Amino acid sequence: MLSESAAGVFTIAATPFLPDGALDLASVDRATDFYVGAGATGLTILGIMGEAGKLTQDEALQVVTRVTARAGIPVVVGVSAPGFAAIEALAKAAMDRGAAGVMVAPPGHLRTDAQITGYFRTVAEVLGDIPFVLQDFPLVTGVTLDPSVILRIVEDCPTCVMLKHEDWPGLDKITTLRRASDKGARRISILCGNGGLFLPEEVARGADGAMTGFAYPEMMRDVVAAAKAGDMERAHDIFDIYLPLIRFETQPGLGLAIRKEVLARRGAIAHATVRRPGPKLTPETMAELDRLLVRLEARRGAQ
Template sequence: MDLKNLTGSIVALVTPFNDDGSIDYASLDKILEFQVNNGTDGILILGTSGESATMTNAEDLAVAKFAVEHVNGAAPIIGGAGSNCTRESYNKSLALQQIGVDGLLIITPYYNKTNEEGMYRHFKTVLDAVDLPCILYNIPGRTGCSISVRNVERLSRHPNALAIKEASGSLEYVSDIAHCLNKDFGMFSGSDDLVIPLMSLGARGVISVWANIMPKEVHEMCKNFLAGNLEEARATQIRCMDLIHALFCEVNPIPVKQALADMDFLKPNYRLPLYPMKEENHAKLKRAMQEVGLLD
């Protein structure tokens, strides 16, 4: 599937687990079907929301294979291929390509970080190796490092660089890289609370945690903005801000998995170090879900 013109809402899908910690494929099938039936524009698997940092390579590839086969072209599948080890990201990218994902998400190297040239070569190594469109992932709050404006400029010219997922939360940074955006290289908001502001600076849409529970609404919000229906798009963003804040009142994906559990899509199971949310935060989440009509 050609991702060149991909816009709108890409869900950062969670990975359901059984009580024994194994992957819950029955629930995975259910949430994939929910996304497809509600018009999501793309499905990201094995990202931060998918708890891929706690999964083995074999589990990653099994989830990717399941998603590709079960979605069967109804929506593009983007596989998270990130690692703080460039060789590992390279190997995982090639394995996901062989399975049949439509694109890749590559994160900045966390923990060991790197210098300017090392950051560039981390991404370029994967971009050179694959025949898939790749989204660069900038989230310094998680990784402790950021893609410099100069490196965004350099990487944006690579034929396999599709876009950047921008989750720094800095509108100044977004404004500084906006000149890199064109028909060949785009941007997706990586922050659910800043979708409309980033789209006003040229983003094509969002890679969204929120879309796990409201895929139709997030899709329609992006669609409205791109169609010039700005008031409708802004109204959705503003109406759902309390819910978005509640989805991040504890570290992602703890609240969104609890929300999906409250909607009977899965069990709220995590892999350590993630742990079920505090009851007072769960109460806050349920109130926010009730306010937008997700719960009675």
């Protein structure tokens, strides 16, 4: 079961599709092996990058069943939904299939701190003893979680064991939360997203690792390991090699298509298909990506 001690790299897994948009279960297996082989300590599926909103309920459960049966590491399942009944149903089905926990983001209609804390108290009640990840991604949800609100949720909800931190700028938020833990607040795991764009700084501020889907998970593995060993210079040296691609992948609205293209080129998935509605890469973007990957591989080889 997922716990407050979770650390390392929980890779956000892309959901593979065939060229016609059908679910590609063979590539689900292939991608799972790829992520595990790249050093992931856990996987997160059916998140925003996993195109969960484009899957039917049956397809979502097929993915959960396939990944949990194969991964051999903890699997977190995104269960965010407009209503609590849908959250409860998917969460329980995922746990029955071997998931370690679930992830929930606040819906965009929440406006006040009281509404946010009340919402997550209900989430905890609905989930029962299922451990959950609080997803803090205001760029997408439109909901800003002040550190005081996060601390209140953590205090009110013992089954909240992890924060997926994706605020931007958000480094001071990590510092505030860790200082609160040092003064006696319950300490939960903090894993960070945003494509890994601020990973060295996040770990230096007290994050326990990464939860994002950058197409080179080994970068996140090595940066986190170096930072945790106290070698921040090495962490930054490794990170700097990948930064141009991280920046390119982080483009809002286009990043998933770029990420899937890179994953396909690396053999992690058979096709770079983004299920409709979704972007397609233009020849110009593909040429830019070609150049970035050539330079990246040259720098990796010289490391």
